């Protein structure tokens with residue numbers, strides 16, 4: 001009984017702090033709410049300034065419609081909003097609708113809001129200190145609104161303790177702002193932290209650009225020029241829904257899914273359904289551990305989507321998820337195949353299982369050469385293998401004949417991985433062993449060898465570097481450039497020497513010698529992604545494995561390079577001498593072996 005004192009209504013400041021606990025998790029969430037308010041107010045220019053990652057100071061200035069003194073007084077009250085004119089929660093066309101962001105932020109900080117509506121001859125300013133509200137006072141300010149938040153969370157010390165380093169917090173702010181900026185190319189965005197510009201995006205030049213071109217311009221500024229150059233436009237309508245945006249070609253893939261941006265009715269959302277649909281659409285084009293880059297904008301009839309499901313409004317619920325999923329998958333697949341680009345498919349273990357049928361083929365293999373005509377039509381034979389088999393049956397070309405001759409001198413019995421007999425599709429080395437046939441994925445194998453060599457060099461004397469004749473500039477955006485330059489010393493130990501190069505770019509001067517000629521653009525982008533996934537606080541040394549893996553992944557022996565017989569045999573010998581050479585850094589096998597017994601079973605000889 002003693003625990004239950006008097007039942008009472010909580011004071012409003014406490015109510016607001018409780019709400020703040022959900023809505024304002026960190027500086028980035030406060031900035032997100034304030035920038036959304038500015039967008040809802042029709043701003044064309046939004047400037048955000050941070051000190052100490054937003055902990056001691058945040059200001060958000062816009063040139064939107066502004067507020068009168070009376071409106072100011074109301075705006076900071078809980079449950080006061082101008083955005084639900086018809087009291088209709090099923091018809092939300094603004095980013096805000098709850099009327100709780102301002103009072104929540106003001107209850108946990110020292111808060112000042114200054115505003116001037118169009119046509120008014122003065123501005124008004126109102127202060128709130130940890131929830132204690134003052135009176136509006138005349139102030140000087142042009143049309144629009146300025147919100148200043150000082151000492152965020154001073155009133156809730158527990159929350160204050162959870163803030164990360166300023167650099168991490170300003171990174172989150174930049175991320176939240178970029179997402180909003182992607183959906184609003186017509187608005188200029190600027191973010192300054194400790195006097196440095198982290199974001200500086202000009203508004204798309206009005207009528208000069210079509211909406212599509214303006215959007216692509218903005219996406220290029222945020223996701224990189226490379227995305228804009230390698231993306232296909234999406235535009236489909238279905239049952240009142242419209243999906244627009246851009247989808248990166250499968251060849252433009254990344255090691256994480258962090259470059260997938262999804263918007264519903266102009267609102268950036270993180271949605272499992274949408275992310276799953278994107279994965280589904282690309283799954284035939286991409287290896288499992290690679291992710292596409294996309295920016296998709298879904299416009300849904302307001303009554304078909306519930307935006308009131310998450311305190312930070314970053315999730316939505318669809319009345320009919322099936323339509324949305326089907327629409328995304330369909331639109332992406334159509335656009336990708338129309339683009340005519342196919343990525344190589346990885347032969348999965350399951351497919352190999354099908355190649356070694358202990359129970360016999362469901363469809364009998366047709367006889368002789370006719371096999372080549374419709375190979376892909378036979379569902380029990382994986383397409384890649386069927387094509388490889390076709391090559392086996394085709395007359396030997398010059399190269400294969402040479403292989404035959406030159407390797408005849410080496411006895412397969414001496415080597416576990418045998419003697420190279422042919423290279424197929426400029427990707428696979430086929431070797432004959434004592435007991436059967438080995439098929440090596442040359443790129444995966446080389447990647448593994450390089451990985452091991454990098455690790456050994458690193459443990460011994462540091463990785464040998466090779467200077468580039470022409471230093472290469474890589475545009476990777478502010479965040480990526482910052483992450484890489486912060487790690488420049490450690491990266492140099494690993495053989496990669498780079499420096500900052502203007503806003504959002506780095507210049508690479510030396511690369512690890514063991515990589516040979518390397519796709520520097522791809523390497524640097526992947527590294528930047530990897531570093532951001534790891535978080536800033538981890539020491540790079542602790543993550544050497546992964547970084548070596550990423551470096552190794554960009555070795556010069558890509559699938560698709562023709563190898564000489566000597567090179568093939570050298571690769572096989574190195575593999576035999578290298579630990580863990582049976583699988584590449586991503587856990588895929590580097591080679592498979594078919595024993596003669598398996599082959600005989602395949603042909604019904606056993």
Ligand SMILES: Nc1ncnc2c1ncn2[C@@H]1O[C@H](COP(=O)(O)OP(=O)(O)OP(=O)(O)O)[C@@H](O)[C@H]1O
Nearest residue numbers: 037038041075081082096097098099100101102145
């Ligand atoms: N930058 C601004 N310019 C003009 N009016 C604003 C601005 N910021 C807030 N307002 C006014 O103050 C009101 C309250 O803002 P607040 O963010 O607290 O709630 P909301 O945006 O209506 O809903 P939500 O809590 O979902 O954000 C808004 O409805 C709007 O009328």
Ligand SMILES: [Mg+2]
Nearest residue numbers: 033037096101
């Ligand atoms: Mg709001």
